Ligand SMILES: NC(=O)C1=CN([C@@H]2O[C@H](COP(=O)(O)OP(=O)(O)OC[C@H]3O[C@@H](n4cnc5c(N)ncnc54)[C@H](O)[C@@H]3O)[C@@H](O)[C@H]2O)C=CC1
């Protein structure tokens with residue numbers, strides 16, 4: 001990877017700065033502490049330190065259960081008095097300030113001005129494109145989106161994508177760093193509003209709100225429809241491979257030929273995509289690749305084993321609920 005002169009290798013990073021220490025920034029702090037990093041945090045709220053330490057304390061049993069890295073300690077957290085102090089020695093910066101475009105533009109420019117040259121700066125934004133956020137930065141080439149999931153210390157996924165002025169090395173560096181730091185990374189090669197997972201989540205969310213607004217379903221029914229239904233399959237297979245199995249031995253090809261026409265039915269308030277032969281073939285091909293040579297029977301057995309394991313795990317977790 002061709003990086004800038006001062007860029008540390010992803011595996012050598014020890015000092016991380018977290019800017020914004022609310023739900024997500026605090027979750028990142030807990031994650032990095034649990035992975036053994038020295039963390040400096042900054043947040044302008046007057047009660048930020050007490051709130052952040054409470055958040056880290058609340059997360060600690062969970063990260064301990066998952067297994068702490070060597071040297072991991074809550075004592076490795078320092079609250080900086082200013083933004084410039086927070087990032088002055090950082091080898092990586094994660095920004096998690098409120099989802100407000102003007103605020104992020106200004107804040108990222110200030111972070112960029114105070115962070116050592118070559119150090120990658122990542123934003124937790126849930127949906128803004130980095131192209132829109134990096135406009136006022138003097139060194140936009142090192143800014144990426146690293147979109148986490150709540151809570152970042154438990155949910156592995158981070159979606160990484162650059163903006164038009166981000167250089168490819170920064171995207172590769174961030175992806176490699178997040179992997180080293182114990183995350184599961186999807187690196188996107190183009191900007192998509194909402195990235196991948198939020199685009200999917202927002203589709204469900206929009207429909208849920210339509211149903212509640214129209215009195216078609218209750219919040220409880222909507223949540224149960226996922227936790228007692230499709231949600232049990234998703235920990236093992238995503239929506240594509242799950243529906244591949246809905247086609248039985250015929251797989252995704254039969255599934256699309258059988259149920260494709262119902263995409264035009266008024267089940268959803270969203271516009272249905274045109275089911276072109278290219279789209280059909282891409283879906284079939286993608287599912288065959290994901291199946292990785294496993295037969296339908298093998299996939300069914302894998303899915304069923306996983307669903308049973310998840311149901312048992314969820315039952316256990318529910319028993320321990322506070
Ligand atoms: N809450 C969620 O489930 C998720 C949120 N995100 C993203 O993470 C970011 C933060 O969201 P949350 O943690 O939920 O918000 P939050 O409201 O819990 O925390 C935001 C924090 O930023 C601080 N802050 C305010 N102005 C600031 C500034 N100028 N500079 C630095 N910090 C400032 C606030 O004092 C607060 O502690 C957003 O971009 C959001 O889209 C991403 C994934 C999930």
Ligand SMILES: C[N+](C)(C)CC(=O)CC(=O)[O-]
Nearest residue numbers: 125126148149150198201
């Ligand atoms: C609600 N949200 C859009 C901020 C959620 C996310 O961005 C990811 C998540 O944690 O589901």
